[in-house]
Amino acid sequence: MKRVEIRLSLEAVTPLLAVMREAAASLSxxxxxxxxxxxxxxxxxxxxxxxxxxxxxxxxxxxxxxFDDEFEESGVIGFDxxxxxxxxxxxxxxxxxxxxRFLTALSEEVLESGxxxxxxxxxxxxxxxxxxxxxxxxxxxxxxxxxxSILEG
Amino acid sequence: xxxxxxxxxxxxxxxxxxxxxxxxxVVLNDPVNLMSYVVLVFKKVLGxxxxxxxxxxxxxxxxxxxxxxxxxxxxxxxxxxxLQQWHLTVILESDEAR
Numbered sequence: 001m002k003r004v005e006i007r008l009s010l011e012a013v014t015p016l017l018a019v020m021r022e023a024a025a026s027l028s029x030x031x032x033x034x035x036x037x038x039x040x041x042x043x044x045x046x047x048x049x050x051x052x053x054x055x056x057x058x059x060x061x062x063x064x065x066x067f068d069d070e071f072e073e074s075g076v077i078g079f080d081x082x083x084x085x086x087x088x089x090x091x092x093x094x095x096x097x098x099x100x101r102f103l104t105a106l107s108e109e110v111l112e113s114g115x116x117x118x119x120x121x122x123x124x125x126x127x128x129x130x131x132x133x134x135x136x137x138x139x140x141x142x143x144x145x146x147x148x149s150i151l152e153g
Numbered sequence: 154x155x156x157x158x159x160x161x162x163x164x165x166x167x168x169x170x171x172x173x174x175x176x177x178x179v180v181l182n183d184p185v186n187l188m189s190y191v192v193l194v195f196k197k198v199l200g201x202x203x204x205x206x207x208x209x210x211x212x213x214x215x216x217x218x219x220x221x222x223x224x225x226x227x228x229x230x231x232x233x234x235x236l237q238q239w240h241l242t243v244i245l246e247s248d249e250a251r
Contacts, residue, residue, distance in 0.1 A: 096185050143193055
């Protein structure tokens with residue numbers, strides 16, 4: 001099984017973990033992406049939303065699980081076919097939530113390009129934007145190295 | 154339904170199918186999800202080839218929306234749910250509502 005390991009700077013990443021955990025907690029009872037279910041039957045709608053919420057939070061638990069005691073000692077996180085998909089999805093959920101909560105003042109162009117002088121932002125937007133970029137980097141690494149594993153899974 | 158399960162004549166089944174509206178799975182643009190991520194999701198969920206996935210991703214990006222699948226309501230709901238699990242913004246539209 002192909003595995004990708006990344007050594008992260010504890011000094012740089014540790015402050016972002018609190019942002020990630022706070023965003024994750026805010027998603028415990030709500031979905032990250034706004035979705036219109038149209039005229040879906042009420043019974044199906046309830047099941048649909050419950051299953052989406054369960055799936056979302058299971059994936060977030062996998063992502064947060066990367067930053068465990070071992071990570072705090074070594075600074076290393078690893079991806080493989082077993083966790084790549086939930087980490088990708090959880091990163092998307094957290095990025096959507098960070099945007100909604102802290103980054104609405106930023107233009108779509110800036111959000112898409114990430115091209116912004118981070119120090120120009122005030123807290124808490126500054127740390128949220130750094131976390132937003134960090135999660136995008138994780139996604140890009142997974143897609144670059146584990147695309148085939150995800151598609152075959 | 155009972156008739157269908159018992160093997161109703163083909164013409165009746167075809168008529169019923171013809172009267173059902175087609176449902177469309179529509180993905181809407183968001184400024185957050187990475188282009189490479191959206192391409193991967195289209196390949197994974199919808200079975201698109203790379204070029205087809207990129208074409209739909211660019212349509213979403215440039216025009217704000219893309220119809221990624223059309224057909225029966227049941228299958229449309231299946232795909233919408235799967236795409237929502239990946240946090241894409243998805244709506245369902247029927248021919249009747251258009």
